[in-house]
Amino acid sequence: MADLLDQGIASLAKSLARKEFSSVELTGAYLSRIAAHNPALNAYVTVTAEQALAQAAAADTARTKGTAGPWAGVPFAHKDIFCTHGVRTACGSRMLDNFIAPYDATVVERMRDAGLVMLGKTNMDEFAMGSSNETSWYGPVKNPWNTDLVPGGSSGGSAAAVAAHLCPAATATDTGGSIRQPASFCGLTGIKPTYGRVSRWGMIAFASSLDQAGVLTRSAEDAAILLQTMAGFDPRDSTSVDMPVPDYLAGLGQSLRGLRIGIPKQHFAQGLNPEVEQLIRSALAEFERQGATLKEVSLDNSHLSVAAYYVIAPAEASANLSRYDGVRYGYRCDKPVDLEDLYKRSRAEGFGAEVKRRIMVGTYALSAGFYDAYYIKAQKIRRLIKNDFDRAFAEVDVIMGPTSPHTAFPLGSKSKDKDPVAMYLEDIYTIAVNLAGLPGLSIPAGLLNGLPIGLQIVGPNFSEDRLLNVAHQFQLATDWHTRTPGVAAASRGDR
Amino acid sequence: MAWETVIGLEVHVQLSTRSKLFSGSSTTFGAEPNTQASLYDLALPGTLPVLNGEALRMAVKFGLAIGAEIGKTSIFDRKNYFYPDLPKGYQTSQLNHPTVGRGSLTITLEDGSTKTIGITRAHMEEDAGKSLHEAFPNDTGIDLNRAGTPLLEIVSEPEIRSAREAVAYLKKLHSLILYLGISDGDMSQGSMRCDANVSVRRLGETAFGTRAEIKNINSFRFVEKAILVEAQRQIDLIEDGGKVVQETRLYDAEKNQTRSMRSKEVANDYRYFPEPDLLPVVIDEAFIASVRDTLPELPDVKSQRFQQQYGLSHYDAQVLAADRDTARFFEAVAAASGDAKLSANWVMVDLQAVLNRQELAIAQSPVAAADLAGLINRIKDGTVSSKIAKTVFEAMVAGEGSADSIIESRGLRQVSDSGAIESMIDAILVANPRQVEQYRSGQEKVFTFFVGQVMKESKGKANPAQVNELLTKKLKG
Numbered sequence: 001m002a003d004l005l006d007q008g009i010a011s012l013a014k015s016l017a018r019k020e021f022s023s024v025e026l027t028g029a030y031l032s033r034i035a036a037h038n039p040a041l042n043a044y045v046t047v048t049a050e051q052a053l054a055q056a057a058a059a060d061t062a063r064t065k066g067t068a069g070p071w072a073g074v075p076f077a078h079k080d081i082f083c084t085h086g087v088r089t090a091c092g093s094r095m096l097d098n099f100i101a102p103y104d105a106t107v108v109e110r111m112r113d114a115g116l117v118m119l120g121k122t123n124m125d126e127f128a129m130g131s132s133n134e135t136s137w138y139g140p141v142k143n144p145w146n147t148d149l150v151p152g153g154s155s156g157g158s159a160a161a162v163a164a165h166l167c168p169a170a171t172a173t174d175t176g177g178s179i180r181q182p183a184s185f186c187g188l189t190g191i192k193p194t195y196g197r198v199s200r201w202g203m204i205a206f207a208s209s210l211d212q213a214g215v216l217t218r219s220a221e222d223a224a225i226l227l228q229t230m231a232g233f234d235p236r237d238s239t240s241v242d243m244p245v246p247d248y249l250a251g252l253g254q255s256l257r258g259l260r261i262g263i264p265k266q267h268f269a270q271g272l273n274p275e276v277e278q279l280i281r282s283a284l285a286e287f288e289r290q291g292a293t294l295k296e297v298s299l300d301n302s303h304l305s306v307a308a309y310y311v312i313a314p315a316e317a318s319a320n321l322s323r324y325d326g327v328r329y330g331y332r333c334d335k336p337v338d339l340e341d342l343y344k345r346s347r348a349e350g351f352g353a354e355v356k357r358r359i360m361v362g363t364y365a366l367s368a369g370f371y372d373a374y375y376i377k378a379q380k381i382r383r384l385i386k387n388d389f390d391r392a393f394a395e396v397d398v399i400m401g402p403t404s405p406h407t408a409f410p411l412g413s414k415s416k417d418k419d420p421v422a423m424y425l426e427d428i429y430t431i432a433v434n435l436a437g438l439p440g441l442s443i444p445a446g447l448l449n450g451l452p453i454g455l456q457i458v459g460p461n462f463s464e465d466r467l468l469n470v471a472h473q474f475q476l477a478t479d480w481h482t483r484t485p486g487v488a489a490a491s492r493g494d495r
Numbered sequence: 496m497a498w499e500t501v502i503g504l505e506v507h508v509q510l511s512t513r514s515k516l517f518s519g520s521s522t523t524f525g526a527e528p529n530t531q532a533s534l535y536d537l538a539l540p541g542t543l544p545v546l547n548g549e550a551l552r553m554a555v556k557f558g559l560a561i562g563a564e565i566g567k568t569s570i571f572d573r574k575n576y577f578y579p580d581l582p583k584g585y586q587t588s589q590l591n592h593p594t595v596g597r598g599s600l601t602i603t604l605e606d607g608s609t610k611t612i613g614i615t616r617a618h619m620e621e622d623a624g625k626s627l628h629e630a631f632p633n634d635t636g637i638d639l640n641r642a643g644t645p646l647l648e649i650v651s652e653p654e655i656r657s658a659r660e661a662v663a664y665l666k667k668l669h670s671l672i673l674y675l676g677i678s679d680g681d682m683s684q685g686s687m688r689c690d691a692n693v694s695v696r697r698l699g700e701t702a703f704g705t706r707a708e709i710k711n712i713n714s715f716r717f718v719e720k721a722i723l724v725e726a727q728r729q730i731d732l733i734e735d736g737g738k739v740v741q742e743t744r745l746y747d748a749e750k751n752q753t754r755s756m757r758s759k760e761v762a763n764d765y766r767y768f769p770e771p772d773l774l775p776v777v778i779d780e781a782f783i784a785s786v787r788d789t790l791p792e793l794p795d796v797k798s799q800r801f802q803q804q805y806g807l808s809h810y811d812a813q814v815l816a817a818d819r820d821t822a823r824f825f826e827a828v829a830a831a832s833g834d835a836k837l838s839a840n841w842v843m844v845d846l847q848a849v850l851n852r853q854e855l856a857i858a859q860s861p862v863a864a865a866d867l868a869g870l871i872n873r874i875k876d877g878t879v880s881s882k883i884a885k886t887v888f889e890a891m892v893a894g895e896g897s898a899d900s901i902i903e904s905r906g907l908r909q910v911s912d913s914g915a916i917e918s919m920i921d922a923i924l925v926a927n928p929r930q931v932e933q934y935r936s937g938q939e940k941v942f943t944f945f946v947g948q949v950m951k952e953s954k955g956k957a958n959p960a961q962v963n964e965l966l967t968k969k970l971k972g
Binding site for chain 1: 540546764774
């Protein structure tokens with residue numbers, strides 16, 4: 001049974017179809033493993049054991065009747081940013097610690113309709129604001145590769161859960177790198193689709209024009225499967241795009257001969273750990289072996305992306321988080337004396353420091369007299385960044401580079417009372433992709449001192465099929481994505 | 496020293512869509528609190544807006560009706576402020592790119608002259624909920640049924656110069672939105688709300704004075720009174736050496752005065768920015784054309800037509816065309832009777848008096864258009880005189896039946912039998928020799944005496960035209 005916990009979705013689905021084991025057995029095995037290892041990692045904030053077993057039983061029944069879809073009965077976890085009907089949806093915040101969502105997010109609905117079994121909800125930075133999963137009200141998540149290190153953020157819980165084999169895959173969201181950076185730190189495949197590809201209905205908003213749902217998996221093949229399930233137009237999200245979703249799995253067999261890979265010189269400049277650079281260059285060599293060509297491209301305005309992001313994202317967040325006022329749901333302070341007291345104390349006590357910092361930054365950026373200098377300026381930069389990518393994609397098919405300048409860093413080293421800008425710079429290679437609305441993917445591309453590093457692959461709008469195929473071809477030829485951290489290896493001792 | 500009042504009006508019109516601006520909840524007035532609030536209206540985490548296409552059509556319809564530029568790309572913005580009945584902590588509105596751009600409305604003043612008032616813009620926005628204080632001794636209740644109801648905020652240029660012009664503008668606007676069917680226009684239920692920006696300046700000055708904004712005035716009469724009292728307050732203040740401060744004021748109808756609500760110094764900074772959950776609304780010519788096809792004949796055009804087609808005076812045509820139902824009623828009567836001028840008079844004077852007395856809309860008229868036309872036909876063919884017709888009409892209002900049946904049953908038929916009238920005249924001439932002598936000696940004024948005598952003898956039923964003709968013949972003969 002232990003072996004099955006090391007399998008990905010595609011392989012589990014085959015075994016379930018062959019009735020090698022039931023979904024109830026598989027789900028039960030995962031629940032046991034979560035019970036054993038989650039306390040050390042803090043990857044899950046809610047485990048929905050009863051519901052998971054019921055869903056698993058239903059999937060088994062459907063399979064017996066022949067009505068089950070191909071992925072029915074496969075377990076997974078949701079980032080606690082997706083509203084799940086009847087299950088606490090806290091978004092890493094004390095503000096929503098008591099919030100039981102009365103409806104399902106579109107992503108949740110689609111996964112459930114496909115028969116996938118939700119094991120629980122994963123930890124995250126508060127309102128997805130963070131790059132280390134240290135801002136969560138529920139405490140930091142530990143990196144399964146080394147529990148003294150952060151797993152990355154904001155989807156740190158999802159990343160740790162998949163890396164530690166507490167689930168074969170998990171949903172995640174990415175506003176500035178929150179899927180790709182944890183994928184890099186935890187040795188996973190993570191895809192952030194094109195803005196508008198996956199519905200945001202039911203996904204708690206951080207920065208509406210940047211937020212996008214995706215997945216963290218152990219292979220590009222699994223990412224293709226889950227993204228297929230999640231993606232597509234949703235009339236409830238006006239920013240979702242009404243375009244057919246290609247068959248991602250069917251598109252995984254393409255040769256990379258002739259693929260033009262753009263190498264942005266700005267992503268190989270000062271600040272990049274030279275050993276990381278070396279590993280990334282080796283990975284690029286593998287693509288060349290497969291017939292791809294490399295070409296240097298320039299993303300001239302990439303140095304402005306973090307600054308522009310930290311105006312736009314907090315501005316939108318400052319409005320998005322206004323609804324948490326202690327009036328209708330969520331945290332309310334004890335014995336408010338009047339309306340102002342209710343607002344002030346509920347928000348002061350319900351939000352953590354990083355969330356408050358961003359609300360203040362955003363409020364300031366939108367204020368009379370500062371709006372043009374900050375918000376409008378940032379939007380102009382955003383346009384320039386998009387133009388840079390458009391120019392690059394006129395010459396190349398994909399752009400590759402490191403996902404993060406370094407491997408996972410120690411817990412506490414960039415958080416607490418230290419300079420928040422050091423943390424903001426974590427997303428230096430990933431943020432521009434969100435600003436431009438493009439799809440981006442991170443795959444494991446090597447180990448440095450026993451810690452994974454990620455290769456970021458970025459494509460033009462709606463080129464998820466291309467990115468997944470490129471990643472898959474790399475994974476067919478390499479085994480970095482199969483490397484597992486110590487804690488996962490240790491647990492296999494019971495085989 | 497003569498003063499001039501400068502007024503700009505901001506009118507919120509509640510669009511009569513079935514569902515809200517950004518959610519599927521019903522907009523019906525008067526439901527149990529919070530029964531018409533969806534996940535989005537409650538601002539639950541993760542919920543998103545979807546624009547109501549019908550509200551957009553209505554806004555465009557209004558824009559076309561006032562000859563406005565229609566924003567090909569309109570953008571919704573978030574207007575941020577905290578209030579318990581504003582669930583999201585921001586109101587979704589349109590700041591820089593409204594759906595309806597510059598247009599105008601022509602009003603008719605009491606002296607019959609017309610004036611065109613510029614409309615700066617009309618933008619779409621969502622309404623807030625309601626805070627309920629009465630029912631809860633130590634708490635405030637929140638009812639979110641109204642939250643998200645679509646509003647069209649129509650902003651005029653500061654081109655209105657008196658309280659009466661303001662009322663004429665509002666009445667014209669009211670007439671227009673009812674014509675267009677985009678709102679029920681019911682001011683008592685808040686379907687049409689008015690904020691007035693009022694300033695004063697010495698006559699001849701070109702710069703505007705400092706304005707005060709009077710919020711939420713909920714009837715035409717109060718608009719007039721509020722503007723008058725506010726303008727006077729400002730004039731008194733300035734004449735006493737004071738200065739008007741820019742502020743928001745509230746009109747207290749009971750005391751007939753305005754009082755300060757909040758001054759601009761402590762006003763909110765709304766921190767508008769484009770709503771990222773909604774894409775820019777792009778409207779193409781085909782959409783505009785499809786909306787234009789649904790436009791009814793509008794009051795001004797209808798009034799023109801009434802003057803040309805029916806030969807009505809400008810005033811009569813305006814009055815009849817101002818209300819869609821009245822115009823429709825008039826045209827039905829005119830068509831069935833073939834006499835537009837008589838029809839116009841009866842609808843505007845006699846029928847309107849009855850409607851006013853019984854507080855009825857013309858749609859609930861106790862006399863149907865076809866029945867009124869029946870009465871007019873009896874006037875035209877001489878069956879009854881205009882005077883007797885009023886008696887018949889009152890009986891019709893009382894529900895006694897059609898004009899014909901009332902004329903028959905009450906014996907009101909006009910006597911047009913010349914023989915009968917002649918013998919009456921003969922008898923009267925014989926009985927009044929002195930007056931006959933007076934007439935024949937040139938005192939023609941006594942003619943009316945004879946007419947009176949004949950009408951008295953016939954109990955009003957003698958055909959007046961015949962009486963005139965026969966009397967003249969007999970007296971001259």
